Amino acid sequence: MASHADDDKVTYTRLIQRLPSSAPFVGPEALERKSGVKFVLRLGANESAFGPSPRAVEAMREATPRVAWYADPEAYDLRGVIAHHTGASIESIQIGAGIDELLGVAVRLFVEPGNATVASLGAYPTFAFHATGYGATVERIPYKDDRNDLDALAEAARRTNARLVYLANPDNPSGSWRTGAEIAAFVDSLPHHCTLLLDEAYLEFAPLVAHTPIPFAHPQVMRFRTFSKAYGMAGARIGYTIAAPETIRELDKIRLHFGVNLVAQVGAQAALADQNYLAAVVAEVARGRRQYEALASDFGLTALPSVTNFVTIDVGGVDRARATVAALADAGVFIRMPGAPPLDRCIRVTVGAQSDRDEFERIFRDIWPSIASK
Amino acid sequence: MASHADDDKVTYTRLIQRLPSSAPFVGPEALERKSGVKFVLRLGANESAFGPSPRAVEAMREATPRVAWYADPEAYDLRGVIAHHTGASIESIQIGAGIDELLGVAVRLFVEPGNATVASLGAYPTFAFHATGYGATVERIPYKDDRNDLDALAEAARRTNARLVYLANPDNPSGSWRTGAEIAAFVDSLPHHCTLLLDEAYLEFAPLVAHTPIPFAHPQVMRFRTFSKAYGMAGARIGYTIAAPETIRELDKIRLHFGVNLVAQVGAQAALADQNYLAAVVAEVARGRRQYEALASDFGLTALPSVTNFVTIDVGGVDRARATVAALADAGVFIRMPGAPPLDRCIRVTVGAQSDRDEFERIFRDIWPSIASK
Numbered sequence: 001m002a003s004h005a006d007d008d009k010v011t012y013t014r015l016i017q018r019l020p021s022s023a024p025f026v027g028p029e030a031l032e033r034k035s036g037v038k039f040v041l042r043l044g045a046n047e048s049a050f051g052p053s054p055r056a057v058e059a060m061r062e063a064t065p066r067v068a069w070y071a072d073p074e075a076y077d078l079r080g081v082i083a084h085h086t087g088a089s090i091e092s093i094q095i096g097a098g099i100d101e102l103l104g105v106a107v108r109l110f111v112e113p114g115n116a117t118v119a120s121l122g123a124y125p126t127f128a129f130h131a132t133g134y135g136a137t138v139e140r141i142p143y144k145d146d147r148n149d150l151d152a153l154a155e156a157a158r159r160t161n162a163r164l165v166y167l168a169n170p171d172n173p174s175g176s177w178r179t180g181a182e183i184a185a186f187v188d189s190l191p192h193h194c195t196l197l198l199d200e201a202y203l204e205f206a207p208l209v210a211h212t213p214i215p216f217a218h219p220q221v222m223r224f225r226t227f228s229k230a231y232g233m234a235g236a237r238i239g240y241t242i243a244a245p246e247t248i249r250e251l252d253k254i255r256l257h258f259g260v261n262l263v264a265q266v267g268a269q270a271a272l273a274d275q276n277y278l279a280a281v282v283a284e285v286a287r288g289r290r291q292y293e294a295l296a297s298d299f300g301l302t303a304l305p306s307v308t309n310f311v312t313i314d315v316g317g318v319d320r321a322r323a324t325v326a327a328l329a330d331a332g333v334f335i336r337m338p339g340a341p342p343l344d345r346c347i348r349v350t351v352g353a354q355s356d357r358d359e360f361e362r363i364f365r366d367i368w369p370s371i372a373s374k
Numbered sequence: 375m376a377s378h379a380d381d382d383k384v385t386y387t388r389l390i391q392r393l394p395s396s397a398p399f400v401g402p403e404a405l406e407r408k409s410g411v412k413f414v415l416r417l418g419a420n421e422s423a424f425g426p427s428p429r430a431v432e433a434m435r436e437a438t439p440r441v442a443w444y445a446d447p448e449a450y451d452l453r454g455v456i457a458h459h460t461g462a463s464i465e466s467i468q469i470g471a472g473i474d475e476l477l478g479v480a481v482r483l484f485v486e487p488g489n490a491t492v493a494s495l496g497a498y499p500t501f502a503f504h505a506t507g508y509g510a511t512v513e514r515i516p517y518k519d520d521r522n523d524l525d526a527l528a529e530a531a532r533r534t535n536a537r538l539v540y541l542a543n544p545d546n547p548s549g550s551w552r553t554g555a556e557i558a559a560f561v562d563s564l565p566h567h568c569t570l571l572l573d574e575a576y577l578e579f580a581p582l583v584a585h586t587p588i589p590f591a592h593p594q595v596m597r598f599r600t601f602s603k604a605y606g607m608a609g610a611r612i613g614y615t616i617a618a619p620e621t622i623r624e625l626d627k628i629r630l631h632f633g634v635n636l637v638a639q640v641g642a643q644a645a646l647a648d649q650n651y652l653a654a655v656v657a658e659v660a661r662g663r664r665q666y667e668a669l670a671s672d673f674g675l676t677a678l679p680s681v682t683n684f685v686t687i688d689v690g691g692v693d694r695a696r697a698t699v700a701a702l703a704d705a706g707v708f709i710r711m712p713g714a715p716p717l718d719r720c721i722r723v724t725v726g727a728q729s730d731r732d733e734f735e736r737i738f739r740d741i742w743p744s745i746a747s748k
Contacts, residue, residue: 010593011537011567012624013486019627029446042443051442060637061435067609067641068425069416070602072403097471097611097633104630112387133628163385193385219384228444235441235636237471250386253393254507256478259471261635262609263434267441 015113015135024100024126028334040332041359043350046172046202046310048232050284050353052267053277056233059270063263071262078265082240085272088216091245094252095268097237097259099201099224104130105255106197106222107164109247111136116160120148122173122340124199127166136163143343146304146312147176154189165190168199170206173338173348175306180212187220196221201239202308204230205282210307217244227264229309230281231271236264285309288351295361299368310350318344320371327367333360389487389509398474398500402708414706415733417724420546420576420684422606424658424727426641427651430607433644437637445636452639456614459646462590465619468626469642471611471633473575473598478504479629480571480596481538483621485510490534494522496547496714498573501540510537517717520678520686521550528563539564542573544580547712547722549680554586561594570595575613578604579656580681591618601638603683604652604659605645610638659683662725669735673742684724692718694745701741707734 011017028045032038051057075095083090096102103126111117113135119127121140128138139160141152148171157165167186170177178186187196200223203210214221226239238260241251271278292311293303304312315321321337324347328335337347349360402419406412425431449469457464470476477500485491487509493501495514502512513534515526522545531539541560544551552560561570574597577584588595600613612634615625645652666685667677678686689695695711698721702709711721723734 010484010569010618010621012483015486016483016624016627021623021627023447023626023631025447025631027444027447029450030448033450045444047443049442051439057438060438060441064431064434064438064637065425067434067638068423068606069421070401070419070608073397073399073401074404076403076407097630097635100632101630109386109390110384112389195384232442234444237633237635244384247384249395250390252397253390253395256471256475257397257399258474259611259633261471261611261638263438263637264441264635 019133022129024129031329031334035329037330037332039334041352041356042334043352043356043360044334044336045234046229046308046350047234048229048281048309049356050232050281052232053271053274055274055277056267056270060263060267063266067262069262070258071260071265073257075260075265078269081269081272086216086242088242089245092216092242092248093240094248094255095238095240095260095265096255098228099199099226099239100126101256101259102224102239102241103127103197105251106241107131107134107136108254109250110163110195116162117164117166118153118156118160118162119166120153122338122343123166124168124172125339127197131164142341143174146174146343147171148178150178150182150186154186157190157194161191162194164195164197166197166199168201169212170202170210170307172202172308172310173312173336174343175304175308175310175312177206177210177307179209180214183212184214187214187218190220192220194220198223200224201226201229204278205285205309206307216242219244219246222247227268227271230278231268232281233264233267233271236261236267238264238268285351288357291357291361292349292351295364299372304346310348312338312343312346312348314346315371316345321345321347323371323374324367327371328363331363331367333363393507396503398503405703405708409703411704411706413708415726415730416708417726417730417734418708418710419608420603420682420724421608422603422655422683423730424606424655426606427645427648429648429651430605430641430644434637434641437640441636443636444632445634445639447631449634449639452643455643455646460590460616462616463619466590466616466622467614468622468629469612469614469634469639470629472602473573473600473613474500475630475633476598476613476615477501477571479625480615481505481508481510482628483624484537484569490536491538491540492527492530492534492536493540494527496712496717497540498542498546499713501571505538516715517548520548520717521545522552524552524556524560528560531564531568535565536568538569538571540571540573542575543586544576544584544681546576546682546684547686547710548717549678549682549684549686551580551584551681553583554588557586558588561588561592564594566594568594572597574598575600575603576682578652579659579683584681590616593618593620596621601642601645604655605642606655607638607641607645610635610641612638612642659725662731665731665735666723666725669738673746678720684722686712686717686720686722688720690719695719695721697745697748698741701745702737705737705741707737
């Protein structure tokens with residue numbers, strides 16, 4: 001076999017070579033491997049300790065032997081159920097392996113290398129991972145009053161001639177929300193060649209006023225929803241986008257047609273059919289938020305208003321936030337903190353089951369005084 | 375809300391706008407919806423009627439409630455098992471949602487718009503789907519003697535200054551194979567800036583001589599393997615690539631880190647651990663190939679030599695092949711035919727279970743005489 005001297009090295013694309021080594025998240029498993037400490041409480045990734053509907057679990061168990069067969073690449077049945085559930089037409093819906101995958105395909109649809117995109121500074125990092133990965137720049141707009149600053153985001157979109165704006169509503173990691181009417185006005189204020197990627201991963205937890213009246217087929221809006229959060233199926237990797245039929249047709253030109261697990265599709269249909277279970281989860285998560293808010297209040301800390309399955313607590317500064325995350329990790333509790341100011345003065349804690357919350361509360365009460373005294 | 379006149383239309387990238395509407399495959403479900411006839415025998419997608427190992431099914435059933443949690447984005451445990459099984463280092467391995475997803479990421483690593491790639495004319499279409507989708511050209515080299523023409527592929531790679539050559543060994547849709555030594559010599563004949571994407575989806579069915587002695591860390595080779603075929607988990611969407619550690623590090627810059635279903639990862643580990651089951655499937659598939667070969671021979675037809683889980687039968691011309699596919703579809707049997715000459719004189723039939731094969735044989739004996747007489 002020929003030897004390969006340095007000057008013969010395989011050449012990756014210029015874009016790939018310029019990219020830094022990065023991943024959107026370091027998983028808790030990698031943290032465990034590094035520290036040698038196993039987490040006993042996993043409250044850092046906004047997963048649902050309540051799990052999927054028991055009916056969805058049963059449907060998935062029953063469907064397991066069918067993994068011998070490829071799923072329908074058009075996901076016709078599941079899209080039909082989603083259409084019925086949302087009111088969007090089936091031509092406006094496509095599924096993917098979670099919002100993460102769909103955001104990547106959306107970036108490919110609209111962004112050429114060198115194009116600008118806009119997102120909040122410290123927003124969910126997977127959008128920027130994809131945008132950067134496809135050669136776009138990301139203009140980052142700081143949160144204002146701990147919420148997405150819609151005016152500044154729109155101004156940045158106009159100023160940079162952005163092709164895309166990414167916005168999560170409800171927002172992660174702040175837990176805040178804008179009204180659907182505000183989102184609609186925001187879209188109206190965008191340049192005509194700018195599309196809003198509207199991440200609605202946490203929408204099921206939010207009040208109806210957070211649902212936007214923008215028509216599903218609006219040409220400048222792609223919505224993203226998931227079975228990972230309220231539906232409790234993060235590990236199944238399944239979500240969907242709703243957009244104009246033309247956008248879905250363009251997406252079909254490039255998306256991975258055989259990318260979503262068949263059993264996950266069966267589970268998603270069963271999960272959608274059990275809205276009573278969803279409502280119970282949402283109610284229990286609301287109770288859990290109040291528990292965390294009360295805990296924060298006990299120590300004179302402020303919990304940011306949240307309509308999600310997590311609570312972001314202002315602990316008074318980035319050093320304290322880091323110390324809190326570290327002390328909790330030492331005690332076997334996995335949480336995260338927002339990555340950028342002004343939210344990096346906070347920790348973000350997922351609402352777990354009652355026993356998880358009680359255990360978190362016990363440990364937090366134990367570690368907090370020494371952090372507060374420094 | 376603002377109206378959107380035609381000149382205000384959202385602009386997709388120039389590349390997307392130029393792409394034709396296409397999908398790698400039209401699924402049997404879409405064919406059923408169009409014809410109104412349900413397939414009773416599914417022998418067109420080289421799925422495994424034998425399914426996954428019962429131990430894998432049990433492991434997946436047991437793991438189902440764990441879909442509430444994200445999988446380890448580094449897939450450390452599964453990659454460790456694959457490393458143990460293959461002898462490749464864990465740094466040389468990355469998983470994805472089937473070979474389909476991994477081919478797309480590989481194309482992104484190496485191809486800029488306008489670059490050339492090379493593949494056999496009529497090869498597995500998903501490579502070309504991705505290459506075209508990322509703006510590359512695909513130089514297509516006809517099969518020679520119903521096998522991949524290695525000399526012509528290498529010549530085309532040199533002539534076009536190709537960044538990638540795609541090659542399946544064993545090959546789909548011909549069922550043929552090259553020896554591992556031939557593949558190694560082929561790689562040596564490629565330009566230093568050309569990488570071989572070696573699709574080994576059917577390798578488990580092939581004799582040892584088809585395994586290539588190319589080192590796993592060779593800088594110009596990415597291997598692709600899957601749990602979809604011999605391991606019987608097509609619907610689970612899980613496969614892996616083996617390549618130089620540097621290539622895996624570059625791939626990690628852009629791959630979907632949370633794309634593979636957690637239960638599929640559990641199932642893949644259990645499937646790898648049950649090599650006795652795999653051996654039984656491979657032996658039964660070999661018996662099934664002989665049954666199809668004997669059937670073809672009964673009618674004076676030639677079955678191409680196959681070391682896969684399908685048999686490609688020369689029915690004497692493209693019109694006869696189309697008529698056979700259509701007649702079988704009318705009888706409720708889903709098969710496919712190769713898409714390009716010279717192989718489009720053939721039909722391709724997946725080796726099913728004994729009862730499937732008997733039913734296929736009965737129906738084929740019924741429909742063939744009228745096709746042969748035309």
